[in-house]
Amino acid sequence: MTETADTALHGVGVSARRPDATLKVTGEFAYASDLWLDGMVWGVxxxxxxxxxxxxxxxxxxxxRVPGVLAxxxxxxxxxEKRYGLERRDQPVLAVDEVRxxxxxxxxxxxxxxxxxxRAAALVAVEYEPRPAVTDPRLATEVVRRQPVRxxxxxxxxxxVTGEYEVGMQDQAFLGPESGLAVPAEDGGVDLYVATQWLHVxxxxxxxxxxxxPEKVRLTLSGVGGAFGxxxxxxxxxxxxxxxxxxxxPVKIVYGREESFFGHVHRHPARMRYEHGATRDGRLVYVRADILLDGGAYCSSSPAVxxxxxxxxxxxxxxxxxxVVATGVYTNNPPCGAMRxxxxxQACFAYESQMDRLAEACGLSPVEIRRRNAVSQGSSLITGQVVDSPAPxxxxxxxxxxxxxxxPRGRDLQDLRDLPGGVSQTTHGESVRRGVGYGVGIKNICFSEGFDDYSTAVVRAELVGGEPHVTVRTAAAEVGQGLVTxxxxxxRTELGIADVTVATADxxxxxxxxSSASRQSYVTGGAVKLACEAVRARFEGLPPREALERSGPIEETRVFRHRPTYPLDPRTGQGDSHVQLALCVHRAVVDVDVELGLVKVVELAAVQDVGRALNPQALEGQIHGGSAQGLGLALMEEIRVRDGRVLNPSFTDYLIPTVLDMPPMRLKILEFPDPAAPYGLRGAGEPPTLSSTPAIAAAVRAATGLRLTRVPIRPEDIALSNHGEVSDG
Structure with missing residues (x-):
């Protein structure tokens, strides 16, 4: 194979090695929880x-009065100010006269x-007067946002076909808990070293x-052990x-796992009612939908959700x-906000469940009903926005x-490890049925509805030891997605210089x-590209070393903004609210023990259009990771809340998929470039999270014959509901 310039430089389109890979594998990577300064104290x-x-x-x-306590x-x-918040400043720094x-x-x-x-915190004496809590979102009277689309x-x-669907409260379940180190500065300000997604906000x-x-509050990104919103x-x-x-x-705060469950927002639980109408040959005529999202105690990003x-x-x-009407409400449940x-x-689980019911009612296959109604380039979304880039x-x-x-499953010498429940199986497979299901999802990329979405990059080229070197500086948070790489x-691609340092974000x-909305490759990638192009222009056509010998260091700053978006009309929901749209489709194959209610996902297959694959290996990792979180929502992940109290704030009781739960995956990555995006790319991290959940749920339905209108699907939903004969798929 002939080595191209990009390949030689490990540039765009190549699976370049991550600079943090070895450190993370060996356990030497410094996360925010590893921060240390002499003389620091601990906060709780x-x-x-x-x-x-x-x-x-x-x-x-x-x-x-406890010895060692300083404040x-x-x-x-x-x-x-006593309050802060992402969209509304409604969240108290410390509770004033009430807790919500x-x-x-x-x-x-x-x-x-x-x-x-x-120990000292446990001795702080707080006199509470409990009051009735609003924990059922259907009874909530405070509305965060109500958005119709008509x-x-x-x-x-x-x-x-009609259906009522429910999605439980999912946690982001990142492995590195909230942590950081605040250091007072000589100018009366403070320097904060922290694991975050959004330094400037x-x-x-x-x-x-x-x-x-603001200039006296300086933030530097520390090692982030996952984020997901x-x-x-x-x-x-x-x-x-x-x-x-x-x-x-200096003061360091590190949450334990239980506190982490209370220290961040979660995915909004949802209750949804849908009605789909179609012609006899399966062409959609109308959709009615009522989507109710429980935002919990504070606003966070609920309006955008x-x-x-x-x-x-x-x-x-x-x-x-x-x-369609989507409504977010305040309750006294845990606050909810951004999650992958x-x-x-939430909507995807409901509308895909409906498409399966419609396929059954029309006598069509799950794939055919989706194919007949699929959008394509030039289609109009329900908001009136035209899909102006490839949508295959x-x-x-x-x-x-x-x-x-x-x-097929072997029916004779079956390995117990291949059965639902593994070696703890008690039925030895006689009640195991196989099912296949499909799911389709569409996700917006970048911020929407008129948000001023941009990124800034500073690129400096200079000679270091006589060799060309590039330093890239941005405030973009590397949260594990491979953005530094x-x-x-x-x-490397734009400047033809192999030696590149990406400075710590601050x-x-x-x-x-x-670092959310699958946007950083688009906007920060775009900013870095613009700044590099400006540096390259100053080379005046000379090779990098010769240009830098003649001119000395060259530094350029550029800001990248994508095309504008607009708020949805508050009455009709019409408007060009999104920058870019991304699609992923999944097929799930599951084995279900209908007596025990246990599910094993045998295989997930996914096809995704990514515009252009900038780093193929990292891209595949994003699809695997998104699919894993979708599997978790389908079968196991839920924060259980009763009367406003969390029942399972630990990884013992809040279950997340492990390597034993994730099946082999077949991937087909398509590249239909978006002409408006840098390199034609299409954000890829979130779409697999949408379509994997309904695909798995559909496969379980196919295996059991049950409607299963709620995720996660629990063993009792299968075992206690399955009273009739179930055909073996």
């Missing part, structure tokens, strides 16, 4: 045990040892609460800074008549259907926005 947060209560008094005296703070010690959810921060303790701080007038059809929320100008909101950031400024000493659920509420299908898939996941859904479904199926690949550079 006291949290409410009640989902809803008045605070009548707080006595910090007993905690202050105990309450809301009275907050020097600036279990786990709400009430007081802070700093001590010379973390155990001392924890078009057309025909709501009658030959074939009509963290700063912009912190500064008013600390009573400081949960690090968009503040957690320990403001608390560590408050303690550091009070004590004039509601907008996504509404605008993508019927999926990637052509539907001339729609009446961001509102589109029909082709993707064909590719998926043509992928080989896994072999990609920035270096872009610099707020000394202009904002790069959040």
């Amino acid at each position: 947060t006291l949290r409410s045990p009640h989902p809803s209560a008045w605070i009548r008094s707080i006595d910090v005296g007993p905690a202050l 105990v703070l309450t809301h009275e010690d907050v020097p600036g 959810h279990q786990g709400e921060p009430v007081a802070l303790v700093a001590a010379d040892h973390p155990e001392t701080a924890r 078009r057309g007038e025909v709501f009658e059809a030959d074939v009509v 963290d700063r912009d929320q912190l500064a008013p609460c600390l009573g400081l100008p 949960a690090r968009e909101d503040l957690s320990m950031q403001v608390h560590a800074c408050l303690l550091a400024l009070r004590l004039n000493r 509601v907008g996504n659920a509404a605008s993508l509420g019927v999926g990637p299908y052509e539907v001339p008549n729609v009446d 898939g961001f509102g589109a996941v 859904l029909a082709e993707m479904l064909g590719e998926l259907e043509s992928l080989p199926m896994p072999g 990609l920035q270096a690949q872009i610099a 707020t000394s550079v202009g904002s790069a926005g959040s």
